[in-house]
Amino acid sequence: MLLRLRVSLPDRPGGLGQVAKALGTLGADILQVTVLEREAGRAVDDFTVSWPAPVTTEEARERLSALPGVRVEGVWPTKEVPGSALDYDLLMHVASEPARGFATLVDALPGLCGAEWSLAVADGVVQHASHAAPASFDLPEPPPRAVARDAEKLRLMLLPVVAAGLHVVVARADGPDFHRAEVERAARIVDVVSKLAARA
Structure with a gap:
């Protein structure tokens, strides 16, 4: 285990x-x-x-x-396999298929962040969702920068993607609040994916 x-x-x-x-x-x-x-x-x-x-x-x-x-x-x-370099794998997939950048990101973030699910939402509509993510999601007051928040038994990481008009949400039900180091790492990954996807 x-x-x-x-x-x-x-x-x-x-x-x-x-x-x-x-x-x-x-x-x-x-x-x-x-x-x-x-x-x-x-x-x-x-x-x-x-x-x-x-x-x-x-x-x-x-x-x-x-x-x-x-x-x-x-x-x-956790399902994260130590030493597997999931972040590099994610970026390679996005670089090879930038048009699917945000879908690939959303699928990979739960494994990268020790979370249960993630999704990308724009104007109240879920655009991409990982396995186990809800079909709809009410985004609590969209933040201007990456933050961690609690909401109804979930620990959330909210990651704005201003250029794409999206917010990426990562949710953890078990475990502690997202640490600021986790938020900063995820925000950097989202930034790189955003730049790669913009080239599509």
């Missing part, structure tokens, strides 16, 4: 090793670590782990929260 764990821990020598050791003791194999932030004496890291036995997200949270100074901000299942 693949899980992502978002952990806040003291930013000091040995802190990351302490979490890695605890995960190993629990039988988890760490496949990837992504540092999201380091400030005010704390670090926030995303761990992608393979857990050999079925484990509930609550069990994983309880076991890691027992470590001194460690806060578990989220545990959720």
Whole structure:
């Protein structure tokens, strides 16, 4: 079972090793670590782990929260395969078929962002939708820049594409709010896809 764990821990020598050791003791194999932030004496890291036995997200949270100074901000299942470079694959697909750029982007974003679904909406109408996305979507007050918001049990990432008159929405039901590092990465990918699609 693949899980992502978002952990806040003291930013000091040995802190990351302490979490890695605890995960190993629990039988988890760490496949990837992504540092999201380091400030005010704390670090926030995303761990992608393979857990050999079925484990509930609550069990994983309880076991890691027992470590001194460690806060578990989220545990959720993921399909993201570490080291697979999904962002590069996405950009190659869009470069080869720019006319399908936004459809390709919307299909790829859930895997890239550890989310359940994504869609592109313009003037209240869904233009493109990934698997599991709703057929219609009421966009909460469109933001002028990329932001993360909560809405009815969903964590949303709202990514405007001004040149195309679209807003791309990414939704996560499990796991924590989208971190600003995730929003910035997604916004950069959307910008590149927008420029490639404009050439079609």
